[in-house]
Amino acid sequence: MEKTRENRIVFWLFLAPVLFAFLMVVVVPFFMGIFYSFTSWSSSARVGGGLSFIGLTNFTESLTDPSFLYSFILTFIYTAINVLAINIVSFALALLVTSAIKGRNIYRVGFFLPNLIGGLILGYVWQFIFNNAIPGLGKAWAFLAPLANPDYLILADRNASVLALVLVGTWQYAGYIMMIYVAALESVPVELHEAARIDGAGGWLRLKNITIPMVAQAFTITMFLTLVNSFKQFDVNVSLTAGGPSTMFLGKPIFGTELLALDIYNTAFLANNLAQGQARAFIFFIVLVVISIVQVRTSKKREVEL
Amino acid sequence: MKRITLILIALALVLTIVITGCKKEEEIAKGPIVLAQGKPEIDEQLKAYAAQWSEATGIEVTIKSCGGGSCDLGQMLKADYAAGEMPDIFAINGPQDFLEWQSIVLDVSGEPWVKDTSVAFTYEGKTYGFPVAVEGWGMAYNADVLAEADVDPKSLVNLAGYRDAFAKIDAMKADLGLDSVVSMAAGPEMGWVTAHHNFNSLLSNGLDYGDTSAADNLLAGKVDAKRLAEYADWVELLFQYADKAVLTTGNYDAQVGAFATGKAAFLHQGNWVDGNLAGAGANFDVAFAPHGSMEAATEGIFVSAPSFYVVNSESKNTDAALQFLTDLAGTEAGANYMVNEAGMIPAFSNINLNPSGKLSKSVQEWAAMGKVYSWNQYLFSGEFRDQTLAPIYNQFANGAISKARFVDLMTEAFKSL
Structure with missing residues (x-):
């Protein structure tokens, strides 16, 4: 009796610092944020400003703002392409580095390295590649001349810019997801493959019927990670395209590659409307939670237990 | 032994309190x-x-x-x-x-x-x-290039003057070693060049210093169609003779760099680029010419x-x-x-020193002659300029919209204010 009570005290004592930090930097700001989203708060010293309740105004204004709606749609499209691209690439890379090729450890490190570079820097590096290096190639070799034509600049075209975001996102994130796949692939029992091989199953059949079901657990994790990360994409967006090039939506000129996170940021800090930015962030949070729960549930169904 | 330690700790505590207390009193008097x-x-x-x-x-x-x-x-x-x-x-x-x-x-x-x-x-x-x-801006020009092309900077006061000069220099680009006539940027990060600085031509060019009537009218949703049409011609002219790569995707470095390395005859920036020009080792003569956003001559640059x-x-x-x-x-x-x-x-x-930058000197010269126009863009909110106007300029620069559509969108934007 005495022992368990002591244990409990020690348990909470050890947990206290983390719990405190979690409360202060996650839970409290989260609820404060929800509170602010119903007010006109702007953190400035405007005369007659201050804090007043304005009900759902921030939410209704957000949902009728073309740039927010556009960002919503764009983020869904971007996420769909990005999740597919990252998972296909990283799974292929994982298969490659778990096969018997020479120097696979070097490949593993190489593919993982981009993940160690910060997204902002990476965005600027790729911006330089798209704006200077690729046209530079066109100038250097005659047969690549179209690349130097400013009409074909990748970041000057809306659709191409979205694909550029996907390309950079994949380049950055595929190595990380690859590591999860590698771990999963290496835990697939060799006996299963051997048995199947004796029964005459080829590479494709074994991949489809043994490898993929056996790593379904990893798919649950990677799909979740890539989904959430694509949805929250911000740093590469800021540094690579800065929201441009512009386009028209619902008759209003808006930024053409402004993903949700960037839209929230711009609402809060460019438009000086912190409370509305907070409201948008809250909508974003709800949508993200719903999507992640649905995704995890559906993926879980496909997992196979041995 | 234990007691001594305790006393020492207590003493140390008291001392720190006294010291910090004293320090606080000092701080109230001055700074930091x-x-x-x-x-x-x-x-x-x-x-x-x-x-x-x-x-x-x-x-x-x-x-x-x-x-x-x-x-x-x-x-x-x-x-x-x-x-x-x-x-x-x-x-x-x-x-x-x-x-x-x-x-x-x-x-x-x-x-x-x-x-x-x-x-x-x-x-x-x-x-x-x-x-x-x-600070001030106008059209910064490379005086050496203009002299070589036999263009008189004094003629650069209205649309007609700029049309002739741009066409003339454009035809001689190869001889002058230029990539483009004017270094202009309208990319997604460069909204401040278009929707802040260039936009000010519409607001104050040709008006008395401190006259905010043009801006006030726009803020009230009243659009002077003639003034806007001439301004659109000016924007088109700048975009037309710019290096398209710099125009659509270039950043500040790309824009200023093109001018500093002598690849462009004009630069749409202010005297703050003096440092960049010196840093790039630009050794040609530079000065400001007025903006040509109107058919009427407007002899003055924007200083504030x-x-x-x-x-x-x-x-x-x-x-x-x-x-x-x-x-x-x-x-x-x-x-x-x-x-x-x-x-x-x-x-x-009361300060009699003069900056050494050539463009800063040019600003001072224009100011000394009293030939200056105001900066009125700050009468519009940052949100309006960055989120509403900047995308319009960007689309016009990308060729996504025509000049007529540009005028329509600008008009709509002002009416929505």
Whole structure:
């Protein structure tokens, strides 16, 4: 009796610092944020400003703002392409580095390295590649001349810019997801493959019927990670395209590659409307939670237990 | 033994309390003060000056610089304000910024430097802001190239003059070693060149200094179709003769770099590029020509003191902050920092030093002749310029919309105000 009570005290004592930090930097700001989203708060010293309740105004204004709606749609499209691209690439890379090729450890490190570079820097590096290096190639070799034509600049075209975001996102994130796949692939029992091989199953059949079901657990994790990360994409967006090039939506000129996170940021800090930015962030949070729960549930169904 | 340790610890505690207590009393008397400003390019010089001033006065100064592409001063101030750590002195740009902080900006009408400047920030008859520097922009031109192409800068005062000059230089591009006639940027990060600076041509070109009628009309939703049509011609002309790669995707470095390396004859920027030109080793002659946004001749460039230091009235150290500003304008060390170190054009008549930058000199020459137009873009909110106007310019630059559509979208934007 005495022992368990002591244990409990020690348990909470050890947990206290983390719990405190979690409360202060996650839970409290989260609820404060929800509170602010119903007010006109702007953190400035405007005369007659201050804090007043304005009900759902921030939410209704957000949902009728073309740039927010556009960002919503764009983020869904971007996420769909990005999740597919990252998972296909990283799974292929994982298969490659778990096969018997020479120097696979070097490949593993190489593919993982981009993940160690910060997204902002990476965005600027790729911006330089798209704006200077690729046209530079066109100038250097005659047969690549179209690349130097400013009409074909990748970041000057809306659709191409979205694909550029996907390309950079994949380049950055595929190595990380690859590591999860590698771990999963290496835990697939060799006996299963051997048995199947004796029964005459080829590479494709074994991949489809043994490898993929056996790593379904990893798919649950990677799909979740890539989904959430694509949805929250911000740093590469800021540094690579800065929201441009512009386009028209619902008759209003808006930024053409402004993903949700960037839209929230711009609402809060460019438009000086912190409370509305907070409201948008809250909508974003709800949508993200719903999507992640649905995704995890559906993926879980496909997992196979041995 | 144990008891001695205890006593020692107790003594140490008491001592620390006494020492910190004393220190606090001292602090109330003077400083330390924090200054937040938006020009990263003068960060080093300002810090050096602040250190020098601290040494002389014993008041500690911390400089926080936040600006350029990577940091936003307004955003930092909001975070500081929310955290209860508002700087003692901070920079604002024009009336929209002032309104944002109005209730904590100290009235400085009685300060000694006020009589020495005509461009302090005033609101309803009271002085609130210390002018950081005089700045200006027009069309910066490479005088050597213009001379070689036999184009007289004096002809560059209206649309017709620029049309002829651009066409003439464009035809000689290969001989002059140019990539494009004008270095213009309208990419997603460069909204401040189009929707702030270029936009001001529509607001104040050809009007008396301080005349805000054109801007007021637009703010009220009344659009002068003729003025806007001529302005659209001007924007089209600039975009047409620009290097398309720089125009659509270039950043500040790409834009200024093209001019600094002699690959463009004109540059759409202000005198702040002096430092960049010197850094790039540009050894040709440069000066400003007026903007040609109208058919009528408009002989003058856009000059203003756009940025002001204001004192936080809620600060405990307003006296020290006021002294800092007084010394900045009134001492030799302050003048030396402003003009010689930071290369700025001083906004105070008691300072007789001149900056060495060629474009800064050009701004001073235009100002001395009285041929100047106001900066009225700050009468529009940052949101309107960055989120509504900038995308319109960007689409026009990309060729996504025609000039007629550009005029329509601009008109709609003003009507929605």
